[in-house]
Amino acid sequence: MSVAANESEARERAQFTLKMRQRGLGDLRVLRALERTPRSFFVPQRYADIAARDIALPIGCGQTAPPPSTVAAMIEALRVESSHRVLEIGAGSGYAAALLAQIAGEVVSLERCQSLAVEAGARLAVFGLDNVRVLYADGLAPSAKETRYDRVIVHALIEPPAPRLTRWLKPGGALVAAIVDGEAQRVVRLTRANDEAVHAEALGPVRTLTPLVVGLMRAL
Numbered sequence: 001m002s003v004a005a006n007e008s009e010a011r012e013r014a015q016f017t018l019k020m021r022q023r024g025l026g027d028l029r030v031l032r033a034l035e036r037t038p039r040s041f042f043v044p045q046r047y048a049d050i051a052a053r054d055i056a057l058p059i060g061c062g063q064t065a066p067p068p069s070t071v072a073a074m075i076e077a078l079r080v081e082s083s084h085r086v087l088e089i090g091a092g093s094g095y096a097a098a099l100l101a102q103i104a105g106e107v108v109s110l111e112r113c114q115s116l117a118v119e120a121g122a123r124l125a126v127f128g129l130d131n132v133r134v135l136y137a138d139g140l141a142p143s144a145k146e147t148r149y150d151r152v153i154v155h156a157l158i159e160p161p162a163p164r165l166t167r168w169l170k171p172g173g174a175l176v177a178a179i180v181d182g183e184a185q186r187v188v189r190l191t192r193a194n195d196e197a198v199h200a201e202a203l204g205p206v207r208t209l210t211p212l213v214v215g216l217m218r219a220l
Helices: 003-022 028-036 046-052 068-078 095-101 114-127
Strands: 059-060 063-065 085-089 106-111 132-136 149-157 169-181 184-192 198-206
Touching: 003 046, 003 068, 028 068, 028 095, 046 059, 046 132, 059 114, 068 149, 068 169, 068 184, 085 095, 095 106, 095 114, 095 132, 095 149, 106 114, 114 132, 149 184, 169 198
Parallel strands: 085 106, 085 149, 106 132, 149 169
Antiparallel strands: 059 063, 169 184, 184 198
């Protein structure tokens, strides 16, 4: 990318961050991560010139990367602390994992499409983040060696209480995904209490997410 293109994207990212603040995004760590992370680095090269726009973009395997505003809203709802271990279901391009890795202690990202998992892992390594791993895995599949996490984020639509997802949570942990609410989509935060009960809280609107799908795939 040329110097002029880099400067143009930097301006667009700064403008986008300002818009996010005006819309109510108040977590300074998320805002700083947005400013430091060029989305163009995490999407196919043919979309680099429009990557700073707040739109969904195709990334392969029949998948799309959500608009940055959707990603930012869900990460803010997750309420991540610097000591948290975070599980991401749906690595996609690696963009959200890059944001999360800048505010969490550790990020493990699962991606059901092998080619996307490989590409996302390579981008994150080049970007210089050493506290994030991308695994080719299905977040809905049972595992004999499951680890529980402080926070889980799912870049898809789910139906609470979603026991196959909340099983990843530590007591006191929280999961953020989206649900269909009438004709719209809304962020939902599921919290596992110390007695293992799961409580749901509907938050703000999001857009362009698709239902979570079970199973692995290599490429499409």
